[in-house]
Amino acid sequence: MEELSGIRKAAILLLTMDEELSAQVIKDLDEDEIDVIGQEISKLDSIPKDVATRIHEEFMRKVQDKSNFIVAGAQRFRVLLNKTFGEEKAEQLWESAKTYEEKPSKFLKTCDSRILANMLNKEHPQTISLVLSNMDIKKATEVVGFLPVKIQSDVMMRMANLEKVDRKIIEEIEVVLKEQLESIGVVDGRRLGGVEVVASILNQLDRTLESEILEKIEETKPDLAERIKQLMFTFEDLLGLDDKSIQVLLKEISSEDLSMALKGASESLKEKIFSNMSERAAKMLREDLEAMGPVRVSDVEKGQVKIAMIAKKLGEEGKIMLSVQNEQFV
Known part of the structure; x- marks a missing residue:
């Protein structure tokens, strides 16, 4: 057999x-x-x-x-x-x-590579090499990529010369790193809050409240306010989308939401939308806007926020290219 x-x-x-x-x-x-x-x-x-x-x-x-x-x-x-x-x-x-016994703790495996690299950057290269040696190859490679170029080769050489290390030493280092990260608002390797989170929250507030909060921040922290603005994506930012992206977006939103959002939009944005629709569809939308009559500002803002969030999601998925305050991303 x-x-x-x-x-x-x-x-x-x-x-x-x-x-x-x-x-x-x-x-x-x-x-x-x-x-x-x-x-x-x-x-x-x-x-x-x-x-x-x-x-x-x-x-x-x-x-x-x-x-x-x-x-x-x-x-x-x-x-x-x-x-x-x-x-x-x-x-x-x-x-x-x-x-x-040889595997890294859950903390090292799940901690964001960029955050971990920023924290390790303050440690001695020997300590960094110990931590990296107890990670899987993929994660260690990511962390090394985020380390300053000037210490990368030193860390690599120290790793190459490492002998077997007592697991207790690694565990002690992990505990210290975790405590340091938690002290600056990072839990389980994930940052709590941050400029990105603030921008996302403000994006979903009504325009009046959003403006009030940003103005308060700008009074004391103008640089922070500017960073938040750069990460925000508003309905008017649709003007920065190319025609193909606008067409993709239009397929994802309802005519009711679009009509409501355009009721409070600038003329230039309205024309941008009309130019990316068929002649018949654009004519119907214009007629709907004319027939709509007065609407609540809050309803308009809700419609605009909804569409802006859909656009941002499509951008994150790589389906369209967004442009915010001269910053582009896909």
């Missing part, structure tokens, strides 16, 4: 186990492992019943033969990876499948 590889056995085992159990196993695999097994599964046209039975029996036999405790489990697992995937692939998998 043909000797099957470990990967093929794993593929057959997954396909012939109970679906719920297979799903649980797949959840514990990383993307590389899923990819390798997936490729093997794609090669399987059919699975003879006697082959499936033999693999199940082999699996159960190996499980039952093990003692209650597995000694040096990490080393054993690494050997198994080498035998199954080869040394190069096994090394990659090992990096993402280290034992708990």
Whole structure:
């Protein structure tokens, strides 16, 4: 009978186990492992019943033969990876499948890379290298990218010369970093508040209240007020959109909301909207505006805020290009 590889056995085992159990196993695999097994599964046209039975029996036999405790489990697992995937692939998998003692805490894994880099920038390069060495490759790469260029090479050299470090030292560093971040308004690696949050809130207030708040801020912190304005996106900022973006936006909003919002818009913005509609649609919209009569300012502002928020969402999704206070982003 043909000797099957470990990967093929794993593929057959997954396909012939109970679906719920297979799903649980797949959840514990990383993307590389899923990819390798997936490729093997794609090669399987059919699975003879006697082959499936033999693999199940082999699996159960190996499980039952093990003692209650597995000694040096990490080393054993690494050997198994080498035998199954080869040394190069096994090394990659090992990096993402280290034992708990070698993994970074949840805090380091979830903390925003830019925020973490800004905090580490104040630490000694040796400390930075210790922290980075206990992250997965992808996260460490992101953090290094945000570090000042002048210390990047120093940190890399120190990492290269690191020996095994007591996990307690890393934990102590993590605790200090977390406390420092929390003291400046960062919880679980996420900043609370910030200029971006303020701009988003003001965007959704009525224009009168928004203006009052911005004026108060401007009286004492003109630079901060300017930063907030640059991050805000208002209905009149639609003037900065190109024709294609306007056309995409028009498909996402209702005629009722558009009519209400345009009731209080500048003539230049109205013409911008009309020019991106069919002649018939533009004519109908003009007639609706003329027939609408007086409306509450608050209703107009609500309509404008709603459309501005839709435009901002489309911009964040990369579907249109926004332009705010001469700043462009997609």
